[in-house]
Amino acid sequence: MPLTTAPDTLPTTTATAILNLLLPHHRTTDQTRATAEAFPHQLRQITDFVRAGAPIVFTLPGFPCKSPNPAKVLGHLPDMGERLSLTFLDTLCTEIERIHPPGARMLICSDGHVFGDLIGVPDTRIDAYADELRTLIRQLGLHRLSVFDLRDVLGDLPHETKRAHVHKRYAPTLDALRDEIRTDAPTLALYRGITRFLVEDTADHEGTRSALQRACRKRAYGVIQRSRAWGELIADHHPHSVRLSIHPQPIGAPKFGIRLLDTPDVWTTPWHSTALHRTDGTWTLLTGAEAAVRGRLIHREGRPSHFAERRHDAGVTPEAGTTPATSLRQPQSRTLIV
Secondary structure, three states: OOOOOOOOOHHHHHHHHHHHHHHHHEOOOOOOOOOHHHOHHHHHHHHHHHHHOOOEEEEEEEOOOOOOOOOOOOOOOOOHHHHHHHHHHHHHHHHHHHHOOOOEEEEEEEOHHHHHHHHOOOHHHHHHHHHHHHHHHHHOOOOOEEEEOHHHHHOOOOHHHHHHHHHHHHOOOHHHHHHHHHHOHHHHHHHHHHHHHHHHHOOOOOOOHHHHHHHHHHHHHHHHHHHHHHHHHHHHHOOOOEEEEOOOOOOOOOOEEEOOOOOOOOOOOHHHOEEEEOOOOOEEEEOHHHHHHHEEEEEEOOEEEEEEEOHHHOOOOOOOOOOOOOOEOOOOOOOOOO
């Protein structure tokens, strides 16, 4: 009888197993749970890496800088929220390595310089934040992670020049973006979410609330334009990478939204909040003001790091108007370096 060759199904099977590791951390507003087959873009990309016997490369735009609102964060440098998030990402790569021996690499595409002028954060603070991310990665031995920012692309050019270059080459037009916001529900949700963050992060506004909201709606367009431009630049420099996002993404979208930690909602990030270590050993993200009510401030290496919940506060229901605390439970197979 003639010899037959079985279909090369192993790469796809392995890619499905890898995608199944990501699915519990999918950041989305969709209420339904999906299987790996509902993510054809990611399944194809991961399969290509597996078939080539190469490490899977993930790119994650995010980790821009700390919020400029001192009521939300403990300072302008990374703290326990980033430490936990970076450790989670490195651990995820470790779990992938058990399925796919070449492993995985996570490229953190720090985007603070891309829109720092629109969010009111000085470029010197953005540099300090990104440099500290690199230091944390090195100190914690998270060798599967690395940081990529505009300095890696355009060197020591003035920051305004870099922003103008990226915007001109890659950003969508304002008219096109407005049309998309009017017709696409996920883009509208993103626009509203960014507007809300801009309003919350403006701590020194002296005018009316309505004037602030109008200004933030205008700036939100610019933030989305620049974010899109940054994404296109990343695609140019890392064309085969698996695209992750810290924003909620629909099931099956070209980008896979990922939760760095469990949070009270799908928008909260470590750089817009403060970590609270609860008495049961779990973590939650709150604004700094909310965390201060519930816990005592902990310092690491001479800097504010997080809050530790006071024993008598355990189980207290937050007052009306506060954000409910959601436990940040990491799977038992993961070791948190703290």
